[in-house]
Amino acid sequence: MLFDMDGTLVDSERLWDVALRELAVEYGGSLSDAARVAMVGGDATTSMRILHADLGQQWRDLATSQAWVARRMGELFRTGLVWRPGALALLLAVRAADLPTALVTSTARPLVEIALETLGRDNFDVVVAGDEVRAPKPDPEPYLLAARLLGVPIERCVAIEDSRAGVASALASGAAVLGVPSEVPLDPVEGLHLLETLAGVDLALLGDLLARAEAARP
Known part of the structure; x- marks a missing residue:
């Protein structure tokens, strides 16, 4: 199992929104909604x-x-991280089934380390930071x-994402992909299974996604 973090497991995109808009004000301007949308799921440099x-x-x-955003996000991560609907229950079910599990995020390692205090370090065998x-x-x-770090073929992995950039990354990798949009709508594309929330998602559904992805391969 491959989990994105921001907007997928935790409702942190709203915290990024706070920090980014505050920085824009610090620079004497205001961040447009279009620019904010373009940032969702991307890395810090972009x-x-x-x-x-x-x-x-x-x-x-x-x-x-x-550095300014990282400092502010550190403050916000320590006090403001909350789980997305159904995310914790699914993560715990995956771990109870002893499935290899990775956190795959565009967020840099120092902030991920803070987030793991909420997410639980033992819930992931591998963490890949941005x-x-x-x-x-x-x-x-x-x-x-x-x-590769999990030792599992990517074709046997399910990736769960909320952003366009994340979905594109997961689909291109060859994983089966479940999309659960948060801040930005996701367009229906081939290979993407869309749901409104992770609430009610279970291991049977994840297994079905893998089977469908396998059947669709030439």
């Missing part, structure tokens, strides 16, 4: 490029902006790396 361009301040230093891959989502590398 998000800062979008923010700077949205403000017409492309001259700003990416590392400085990333600053630990050469090519972040929507590239398939994060999911391919997670499957």
